[in-house]
Amino acid sequence: DTEVTQTPKHLVMGMTNKKSLKCEQHMGHRAMYWYKQKAKKPPELMFVYSYEKLSINESVPSRFSPECPNSSLLNLHLHALQPEDSALYLCASSFPLALQETQYFGPGTRLLVL
Amino acid sequence: GQNIDQPTEMTATEGAIVQINCTYQTSGFNGLFWYQQHAGEAPTFLSYNVLDGLEEKGRFSSFLSRSKGYSYLLLKELQMKDSASYLCAVRSNSGYALNFGKGTSLLVTP
Numbered sequence: 055d056t057e058v059t060q061t062p063k064h065l066v067m068g069m070t071n072k073k074s075l076k077c078e079q080h081m082g083h084r085a086m087y088w089y090k091q092k093a094k095k096p097p098e099l100m101f102v103y104s105y106e107k108l109s110i111n112e113s114v115p116s117r118f119s120p121e122c123p124n125s126s127l128l129n130l131h132l133h134a135l136q137p138e139d140s141a142l143y144l145c146a147s148s149f150p151l152a153l154q155e156t157q158y159f160g161p162g163t164r165l166l167v168l
Numbered sequence: 169g170q171n172i173d174q175p176t177e178m179t180a181t182e183g184a185i186v187q188i189n190c191t192y193q194t195s196g197f198n199g200l201f202w203y204q205q206h207a208g209e210a211p212t213f214l215s216y217n218v219l220d221g222l223e224e225k226g227r228f229s230s231f232l233s234r235s236k237g238y239s240y241l242l243l244k245e246l247q248m249k250d251s252a253s254y255l256c257a258v259r260s261n262s263g264y265a266l267n268f269g270k271g272t273s274l275l276v277t278p
Contacts, residue, residue, distance in 0.1 A: 156201070
């Protein structure tokens with residue numbers, strides 16, 4: 055099973071809303087990632103969790119708040135977003151520091167901020 | 169920092185062979201990945217190179233030269249479903265985060 059699942063698939067929210075994106079994997083991976091991808095651009099790393107601890111925050115605005123409740127789950131809490139935050143949000147997971155350590159991506163949540 | 173370059177667009181004919189190049193300049197190197205991404209979908213893993221040479225996987229092969237900072241992805245017997253964006257990604261020594269190139273949009277025509 056090399057599946058990473060993400061919910062919801064699509065999300066429309068206003069700038070005053072609070073919403074959460076969810077990501078789940080059952081491959082025993084201990085590193086999980088959030089990426090943001092705008093149309094026709096590559097994924098940009100936002101956050102990395104390793105063994106449930108935040109290890110990388112790529113200077114992401116505080117209106118994005120990650121959470122890793124356990125080794126299988128990763129959330130991204132959204133609050134007071136801006137229209138320019140509209141994008142595809144991708145979750146990925148991997149075995150940290152393994153020899154090959156391939157990152158497997160979920161299908162993404164397509165977010166539209168109005 | 170990291171600088172990863174790949175062509176923006178390529179077009180090839182069904183049944184043909186196409187080579188997508190990627191050059192990189194990084195402060196460290198701990199592996200190069202190729203991903204395929206269809207429009208509106210997640211990237212899917214294609215190949216991984218960390219040592220020099222060619223890795224073959226069915227219709228897809230990937231080559232790496234660390235001294236030249238160069239990789240290519242070779243797609244043989246092209247099919248229409250191979251029309252997608254192909255992303256080159258490098259992992260530096262400083263951790264396991266991937267840095268992606270801008271991607272090459274491949275169009276396969278009949």
